[in-house]
Amino acid sequence: xxxSGRDRALLAGDDGPAAQLAMRIVVxxxxxxxxxxxxxxxxxxxxxCLFHGQAGLDFAERLRAGGAVVRxxxxxxxxxxxxxxxxxxxxxxxxxxxxxxxxxxYVAMGCRPTWTCAPYQLPERPGFGEHxxxxxxxxxxxxxxxxxxxxxxxxxxxxxxxxITGRVPDxxxxxxxxxxxxVIFDVRELPDRLVAEDVLYPLLGLVVGAETGHLVPVVDGxxxxxxEDRLKALGAAAASSGEVALVHVVGSTPEAPTLAEALHHRRxxxxxxVTAAMVRAARDQLTTAGPGPHRLAGVNLGAPHFSVAxxxxxxxxxxxxxxxxxxxxxxxxxRHVLARIDALGWRAALEAAGVRLVVDTxxxxxxxxEHTSGVVMTSSAKWAWYAPGNLGVRVVFGSLRECxxxxxxxxxxxxxALWEPR
Amino acid sequence: xxxxxxxxELRGRALLAGEAAGPALVLEAPLSLWGGLDPHSGRLCDHHHPxxxxxxxxxxxxxxxxxxxxxxxxVLAEAIRLGTAPAAxxxxxxxxxxxxxxxxADHLYxxxxxxxxxxxxxxxxxxxGDQLAVHGDRVxxxxxxxxxxxESEQPMTERxxxxxxxxxxxxxxxxxxxLTFDCYGTLIDWEAGILAALRPWAAAHRVExxxxxxxxxxxxxxxxREADDPTAPYPRILAGxxxxxxxxxxxxxxxxEAAAFGGSVKDWPAFPDSADAxxxxxxxxxxxIVSNVDRASFRHSNAKLGVTFDAVITAEDAGAxxxxxxxxxxxxxxxxxxxxxxxRVLHVAQSLxxxxxxxxxxxxxxxxxxxxxxxxxxxxxTPLPPVPVTPDGEVPTMAALADLHRRQQPR
Numbered sequence: 001x002x003x004s005g006r007d008r009a010l011l012a013g014d015d016g017p018a019a020q021l022a023m024r025i026v027v028x029x030x031x032x033x034x035x036x037x038x039x040x041x042x043x044x045x046x047x048x049c050l051f052h053g054q055a056g057l058d059f060a061e062r063l064r065a066g067g068a069v070v071r072x073x074x075x076x077x078x079x080x081x082x083x084x085x086x087x088x089x090x091x092x093x094x095x096x097x098x099x100x101x102x103x104x105x106y107v108a109m110g111c112r113p114t115w116t117c118a119p120y121q122l123p124e125r126p127g128f129g130e131h132x133x134x135x136x137x138x139x140x141x142x143x144x145x146x147x148x149x150x151x152x153x154x155x156x157x158x159x160x161x162x163x164i165t166g167r168v169p170d171x172x173x174x175x176x177x178x179x180x181x182x183v184i185f186d187v188r189e190l191p192d193r194l195v196a197e198d199v200l201y202p203l204l205g206l207v208v209g210a211e212t213g214h215l216v217p218v219v220d221g222x223x224x225x226x227x228e229d230r231l232k233a234l235g236a237a238a239a240s241s242g243e244v245a246l247v248h249v250v251g252s253t254p255e256a257p258t259l260a261e262a263l264h265h266r267r268x269x270x271x272x273x274v275t276a277a278m279v280r281a282a283r284d285q286l287t288t289a290g291p292g293p294h295r296l297a298g299v300n301l302g303a304p305h306f307s308v309a310x311x312x313x314x315x316x317x318x319x320x321x322x323x324x325x326x327x328x329x330x331x332x333x334x335r336h337v338l339a340r341i342d343a344l345g346w347r348a349a350l351e352a353a354g355v356r357l358v359v360d361t362x363x364x365x366x367x368x369x370e371h372t373s374g375v376v377m378t379s380s381a382k383w384a385w386y387a388p389g390n391l392g393v394r395v396v397f398g399s400l401r402e403c404x405x406x407x408x409x410x411x412x413x414x415x416x417a418l419w420e421p422r
Numbered sequence: 423x424x425x426x427x428x429x430x431e432l433r434g435r436a437l438l439a440g441e442a443a444g445p446a447l448v449l450e451a452p453l454s455l456w457g458g459l460d461p462h463s464g465r466l467c468d469h470h471h472p473x474x475x476x477x478x479x480x481x482x483x484x485x486x487x488x489x490x491x492x493x494x495x496x497v498l499a500e501a502i503r504l505g506t507a508p509a510a511x512x513x514x515x516x517x518x519x520x521x522x523x524x525x526x527a528d529h530l531y532x533x534x535x536x537x538x539x540x541x542x543x544x545x546x547x548x549x550x551g552d553q554l555a556v557h558g559d560r561v562x563x564x565x566x567x568x569x570x571x572x573e574s575e576q577p578m579t580e581r582x583x584x585x586x587x588x589x590x591x592x593x594x595x596x597x598x599x600x601l602t603f604d605c606y607g608t609l610i611d612w613e614a615g616i617l618a619a620l621r622p623w624a625a626a627h628r629v630e631x632x633x634x635x636x637x638x639x640x641x642x643x644x645x646x647r648e649a650d651d652p653t654a655p656y657p658r659i660l661a662g663x664x665x666x667x668x669x670x671x672x673x674x675x676x677x678x679e680a681a682a683f684g685g686s687v688k689d690w691p692a693f694p695d696s697a698d699a700x701x702x703x704x705x706x707x708x709x710x711i712v713s714n715v716d717r718a719s720f721r722h723s724n725a726k727l728g729v730t731f732d733a734v735i736t737a738e739d740a741g742a743x744x745x746x747x748x749x750x751x752x753x754x755x756x757x758x759x760x761x762x763x764x765x766r767v768l769h770v771a772q773s774l775x776x777x778x779x780x781x782x783x784x785x786x787x788x789x790x791x792x793x794x795x796x797x798x799x800x801x802x803x804t805p806l807p808p809v810p811v812t813p814d815g816e817v818p819t820m821a822a823l824a825d826l827h828r829r830q831q832p833r
Binding site for chain 1: 437456457461468492493494495496497499500502503516518519521522523525526527529530531651653654655657658677
């Protein structure tokens with residue numbers, strides 16, 4: 001493996017024991033991935049700030065004590081705590097204390113306290129072709145697919161090591177040949193009325209993730225210019241049901257102006273014709289609650305964190321109505337988005353309507369929900385995918401409109417027409 | 423691989439070298455440690471996993487296929503800190519997420535959890551309960567009892583046939599409510615289909631190889647591919663098999679040829695007695711398919727078999743290929759929903775390797791449709807079973823199974 005003079009200096013301990021440890025870990029990873037050299041990265045997004053146990057805290061505090069400071073702009077993923085609404089936390093106080101120590105350690109190393117899983121919604125974001133070291137599966141797939149930046153699938157420990165050293169192995173999706181589309185998902189058979197609905201995109205993502213394996217998928221046949229929020233939902237779902245870290249959407253993502261370019265002018269390994277039945281099956285798979293009637297305990301939106309545009313749509317769908325008093329309705333979003341909607345007057349309107357805005361964390365990874373009996377509705381495929389295992393809740397998946405109508409009426413409301421065969 | 427007595431030495435690539443020893447725990451389905459392992463108890467806690475509740479602490483965790491949330495690094499490091507982690511981990515492919523967890527724990531706590539990547543063929547040998555010793559890139563396996571079947575003077579198939587040669591009373595078919603069927607080799611004449619697809623290719627590449635050798639090579643390559651990539655769709659498995667056959671025979675297989683072979687299942691013929699026998703048995707039993715195939719290819723085969731099955735469990739539904747136990751677990755769960763308990767289920771299959779061994783391990787009763795009883799060679803496209811297995815009954819054909827039922831019917 002070819003190392004630069006600077007790499008070797010870090011390995012020798014010239015920048016202190018923490019940078020030395022970080023560089024050792026980057027080099028170990030490079031050895032296993034077969035990389036022949038390391039690359040500079042322009043930014044990092046760190047997922048290790050979410051508390052999973054003492055080992056993660058020990059590692060962060062060891063780095064901090066060894067004088068570690070990040071060398072590149074570094075954002076932080078969601079944590080276990082909503083620092084703006086600390087009273088919402090319903091878990092064990094010792095865990096909360098350790099989770100807070102973990103957050104503090106990462107901030108002390110120079111990471112920005114952004115606490116969001118949607119760093120691509122921040123004003124400054126990576127450019128096309130830029131190498132970055134991002135963790136958090138939905139952020140990875142967004143950076144690669146929608147921004148055309150290049151990141152491998154980073155996770156706990158390596159994320160902060162990359163931030164401290166500014167270096168990553170030249171491997172995986174950093175390399176052009178690894179970004180070739182391999183599996184075509186042809187969606188031309190889907191009815192236009194379904195393609196026009198937001199709810200299609202997370203479900204399509206689930207289908208793509210489940211059928212792709214470890215290859216790179218290409219979605220072909222959608223009208224050009226699919227918006228960022230739809231691409232976000234598609235990518236997050238694909239990264240939940242599969243190991244997708246890059247999905248090309250022909251006519252919408254920058255490396256896929258045409259199908260041929262997405263495939264690097266080679267033949268696909270596989271072609272999947274996506275049918276409405278497959279999309280319906282994905283929807284049914286997300287609903288873990290059996291046939292009703294059920295008591296609706298809650299509605300959870302925003303996984304990944306809701307964007308300004310999605311919050312605007314929520315305001316419009318509520319149309320001045322309030323959430324039913326027996327339903328807890330949470331929306332997960334980032335602090336920066338909260339500040340923005342505050343300025344727009346939407347925050348006051350949403351809170352007056354009984355919507356609880358959660359920042360810095362997400363309601364499927366920490367103890368916030370008051371009621372976990374009954375069923376919980378969500379328009380997020382990712383929330384629906386993980387919440388039953390994490391929280392033990394039963395989930396009903398629906399469109400944003402269905403979630404809003406259900407929250408207002410206090411019962412599960414389905415808008416059936418979309419799904420009925422014609 | 424070196425064998426002596428009941429000890430085998432396997433060699434792989436050490437991602438994190440070290441020494442460890444302990445009993446093997448072979449994962450029967452992919453597992454993400456995040457959400458799948460409780461580091462406080464060292465037990466599996468994924469409610470969708472067939473081994474929910476199993477303890478990994480002190481075991482050598484064998485993961486033929488990984489599935490890693492990137493938060494699994496933290497969970498592994500935490501388990502190592504708490505002393506609930508496996509003694510070592512054996513993988514089929516390098517996994518950066520697990521490596522990072524073990525690496526960081528090694529740095530923080532000076533506690534090693536060696537990680538070794540072994541080839542898929544080595545994974546096929548290791549069973550839960552085997553004693554393993556990891557030393558750098560080597561893994562020594564010892565199994566109580568007989569590991570080396572080659573020591574026996576009597577060929578495996580003879581011993582098996584002797585157990586079911588008709589001197590025993592025939593199995594009472596009245597004791598069952600549902601029949602689960604393997605499809606390819608049992609209902610569909612896959613050897614005819616495979617040869618029809620491979621012969622023109624072999625001829626075009628001027629390969630001289632007899633049918634039995636070609637089928638045997640197919641059987642080796644197919645089982646290896648299926649074990650190595652359990653979630654790959656069957657057409658891709660087949661395409662890969664053609665590439666392996668080409669490599670074995672020193673010729674090439676173009677992408678088009680591989681894809682064509684991958685899509686050839688639709689042309690494989692049914693055995694002439696399958697449709698009639700199924701139509702008859704369908705009047706007396708629930709019929710279920712448990713097959714190493716994809717749904718799309720099976721639809722073509724189903725058209726040839728005529729009947730409507732009460733459930734169809736493909737590799738896509740099971741997330742693995744037999745001899746992994748997934749198919750049987752899914753089928754038994756589906757039958758339980760239909761009100762059929764496991765003791766009312768008879769599994770009917772030709773392949774001892776793919777079907778009878780895993781079905782017996784789950785306690786199912788089995789009927790061997792020994793389609794190759796009159797052939798000189800042992801296995802054809804089906805590998806020989808790795809351990810001795812004794813089906814509960816044997817018939818040469820599906821028609822014979824239907825006849826047996828007719829004869830047992832009260833008059």
